[in-house]
Amino acid sequence: MTTVINVPPSLDDQTFEQVLEQLAPVPPDEKILVDARHCRWASPYGLTALLTLAQTRAERPAFAAPETEDTVGYWARTDFFKYAEELYDLHGTVPKRTGGDSRVLLEVTPVAKSEDVHEVVERIQAKAQQIISTELSLDAKATVGFAMTLSEICQNIVEHAGRGGWVAVQAYTWKKRLGRRVVQIAVCDAGIGFRNSLEGAPGRVRDDRWDDAAALEAAVIRGVSRFRDPGRGQGLSGVRRYCGRWEGKLSIRSGTARIALVPKWDEDVPLEENLPPFPGAQVQVTIPERAASKP
Amino acid sequence: MNHIDLGTVLRQTVSANLYSNLVTRPTGQAVRNQIELLMREAHERTLTVLDFSHVSMMDFSCADEVIAKLLLRYCDENPPHEAYFLFRGMTDDHWEAIETVLERHGLALAIEQEDGVHVVGVLSERERRAWEAVKRHGRALAADLAGEIGEEEPEIRDTLDGLWRRRLVMRLNEEYVALGGGAERG
Numbered sequence: 001m002t003t004v005i006n007v008p009p010s011l012d013d014q015t016f017e018q019v020l021e022q023l024a025p026v027p028p029d030e031k032i033l034v035d036a037r038h039c040r041w042a043s044p045y046g047l048t049a050l051l052t053l054a055q056t057r058a059e060r061p062a063f064a065a066p067e068t069e070d071t072v073g074y075w076a077r078t079d080f081f082k083y084a085e086e087l088y089d090l091h092g093t094v095p096k097r098t099g100g101d102s103r104v105l106l107e108v109t110p111v112a113k114s115e116d117v118h119e120v121v122e123r124i125q126a127k128a129q130q131i132i133s134t135e136l137s138l139d140a141k142a143t144v145g146f147a148m149t150l151s152e153i154c155q156n157i158v159e160h161a162g163r164g165g166w167v168a169v170q171a172y173t174w175k176k177r178l179g180r181r182v183v184q185i186a187v188c189d190a191g192i193g194f195r196n197s198l199e200g201a202p203g204r205v206r207d208d209r210w211d212d213a214a215a216l217e218a219a220v221i222r223g224v225s226r227f228r229d230p231g232r233g234q235g236l237s238g239v240r241r242y243c244g245r246w247e248g249k250l251s252i253r254s255g256t257a258r259i260a261l262v263p264k265w266d267e268d269v270p271l272e273e274n275l276p277p278f279p280g281a282q283v284q285v286t287i288p289e290r291a292a293s294k295p
Numbered sequence: 296m297n298h299i300d301l302g303t304v305l306r307q308t309v310s311a312n313l314y315s316n317l318v319t320r321p322t323g324q325a326v327r328n329q330i331e332l333l334m335r336e337a338h339e340r341t342l343t344v345l346d347f348s349h350v351s352m353m354d355f356s357c358a359d360e361v362i363a364k365l366l367l368r369y370c371d372e373n374p375p376h377e378a379y380f381l382f383r384g385m386t387d388d389h390w391e392a393i394e395t396v397l398e399r400h401g402l403a404l405a406i407e408q409e410d411g412v413h414v415v416g417v418l419s420e421r422e423r424r425a426w427e428a429v430k431r432h433g434r435a436l437a438a439d440l441a442g443e444i445g446e447e448e449p450e451i452r453d454t455l456d457g458l459w460r461r462r463l464v465m466r467l468n469e470e471y472v473a474l475g476g477g478a479e480r481g
Contacts, residue, residue: 114321118314125316125351144352144388151318151354159320230400234355238395 007036011046020276029058044168044186054087055190063088079107105169112164152235161191181289190280194254212255248287302349317353323360340377348384358392412475434472
């Protein structure tokens with residue numbers, strides 16, 4: 001039997017939860033068809049999370065590509081299908097990638113080892129400079145922090161996930177929530193997740209409240225790391241500072257919980273618990289265009 | 296004086312030699328190991344210039360591995376040898392990560408800029424005053440500085456010895472010598 005998992009028309013970090021809700025009752029060894037035929041748009045989070053989803057399945061899943069030419073063409077230009085065809089049985093017409101897209105700052109890129117992070121950072125730098133200072137009207141200093149942020153989030157995969165994941169970076173106008181241009185980084189993996197990673201932390205005090213939410217709070221808010229080295233845990237702290245400085249948003253989902261550093265322009269909740277389970281960690285950073293100052 | 300170009304070390308260290316960014320912990324560990332290897336050939340007391348001019352950017356993990364761990368090792372009670380560091384070619388593109396790790400570990404370092412050598416990081420006001428006084432003199436006895444900064448000689452000596460243990464000034468017999476002033480070769 002094949003269970004059909006419908007992809008919503010607009011796929012981002014929020015609507016991906018609808019995908020996971022459908023997936024939750026389906027055993028991992030059961031065949032699924034991820035039906036994206038009616039999907040019109042996906043954020044980098046949506047694209048990388050779809051690849052991650054396939055990694056969680058014991059039985060190779062099927063994938064129905066978007067029917068709209070624009071959508072499927074854009075997904076091809078992000079290199080989504082390049083990796084999707086390794087993980088899914090693809091259905092529908094999938095065009096070959098032709099040329100690049102100015103909205104794509106970094107195509108969907110696998111991250112598994114330290115060299116991948118070098119490659120990602122080198123590739124993003126020239127484009128990031130252009131988009132951050134010109135399109136987002138942010139200080140040039142934001143460019144360096146952006147590359148550092150990207151590097152640190154990708155390293156979480158290398159250091160903690162236990163298996164490879166994906167990163168993608170796009171710029172677009174976020175009409176629905178913000179009405180401004182944004183740059184969005186998404187880094188998703190289907191690895192061991194924050195809770196499992198921190199369970200190996202030295203000196204961890206076992207208490208009654210130990211779950212995915214507690215693990216996320218420990219890592220993101222208190223900078224706890226599974227390594228004894230006192231220099232560890234600075235990466236996510238740096239990402240938090242960067243987001244705070246440029247009114248950005250950081251959200252991390254792991255297991256059944258999701259933590260977010262919510263800027264003024266967003267109405268998200270800081271912590272969500274009891275979400276449908278999903279392995280690994282899914283990180284999103286959103287940096288918005290500087291708001292025009294009022295006259 | 297040793298001069299280590301971190302851009303060159305980076306390209307020798309990572310498998311592809313086109314990278315210009317100091318990122319990731321494994322890269323930081325490899326770069327630090329290479330620096331220590333180069334320093335092993337040095338004399339008992341050395342001043343090493345770590346040159347960032349050809350490094351585009353550094354992330355927190357790499358700053359922790361390269362800078363914090365190097366300073367912690369050589370500011371330890373039992374360092375491999377008496378090593379001092381002067382950081383050259385640092386820009387805002389490096390500074391954010393470096394500042395963060397210095398604060399995290401309570402470290403300070405000497406950087407060379409166009410207008411001279413400065414000390415940055417975690418220092419008490421007393422340490423900073425003493426360091427500036429040594430810099431003005433190039434080299435000085437504790438007694439020379441006592442009147443200048445309004446402290447008794449034993450107090451200023453304690454402060455200078457603290458700066459020496461942190462490898463922010465050199466100590467040659469009874470004299471304290473500023474880093475980067477040329478006097479360290481004496």
